[in-house]
Amino acid sequence: MTGMRSAARGAAPPKARAPGFTALIAAAALSVTGCAQGAGDPSLASDSASAADVADSSDGAESGASSAESGAASSESEPDSGASSSPAAEDAESESEPEELLEEQEIAEILLTESELPFTPDRHSTFTGLDFFQEQLAVEEDIYAENFGDGACAAAMDRVNAELVGESPQGGVVQEYEHQLEDRTESLYVWMLGLEEPQDSAAVWDQVLDACAGTPLRGETDSVQVKPFEAQEFEGIELDMDVHNGEDMVEVLGYSASVDYGRHLLMVSAANMEAETFSTIVELQAEKLAAYRYENAD
DSSP, X not given: OOSOOOSBSSOOOOGGGHHHHHHTTTTSSSOHHHXXXXXXXXXXXXXXXXXXXXXXXXXXXXXXXXXXXXXXXXXXXXXXXXXXXXXXXXXXXXXXXXXXXXXXXXXHHHSOOGGGSSSOOSEEEEEEESHHIIIIISSOOOHHHHHHOSSHHHHHHHHHHHHHHOSSOOEEEEEEEEEXXXXXXXXXXXXXXEOSSOOOHHHHHHHHHHHHTTOOEEOSXXXXXXXXXXXXXXXXXXXXXXXXXXXXXXXXXXXXXEEEETTEEEEEXXXXXXHHHHHHHHHHHHHHHHXXXXXXXX
16 A cells, blocks of 8 residues: 555535536546436446345355455465465466356455445445446546646546446446545445456556656646555555645545456445545455455366
């Protein structure tokens, strides 16, 4: 984990400021603005009950199983930090990854559930199918170019969503959580998407980091610094944003981190969240994926 600070230096921006403010996080592999809009759109929540029911009904059992069996998974595939990066360990991991696409019910078993989070969310929504991914993520926007001008970093941020989702997403599950605090609302999105071909999401993040290395994006009032994020096998970016809320400058952190699992992309994204909280959530999700991988190994 690199250079993370607290989630806010001052009060969170007022709701009137929120659309433009949260749009800055849109290219962090999850459109926070799009999620907030989609939550009220029944078409994006089609068939959500089935995935939500699976997650809720297995909530308690999975929580215990994840803790117990993820330890076994770690000792089996990663006995120590050196072995985790060895060719033998990588081969064993790739052999345990599914060649076929997972069903929505299986994806729901992998994603963190409400009771497994380090906080109690005030709101939880589930989305399944393709509408969310195709309408909210797989569209190349010009949000960064419009706010910060033309440049390699802005262009990379504007196209990262479309590159990660690809041209032919196959369906997935999104879990959206909100946590109300006195000075801000934490937003968390955990999702998995099936892809036509295996993805190399780490390479996509590397392209963004190369384009943005040492060059913060600066607009008339706002600025964004893009930094690398790593935890367990997840890789991604941290967005350190200084935003004028109409009265003061506030600092807000956004994060997105992913890992490839066969023909699937597993993503954890958050905004307005403490660095330590996000890192904990990513580690919990990595443990749950490891437990699922262990349980379903041939």
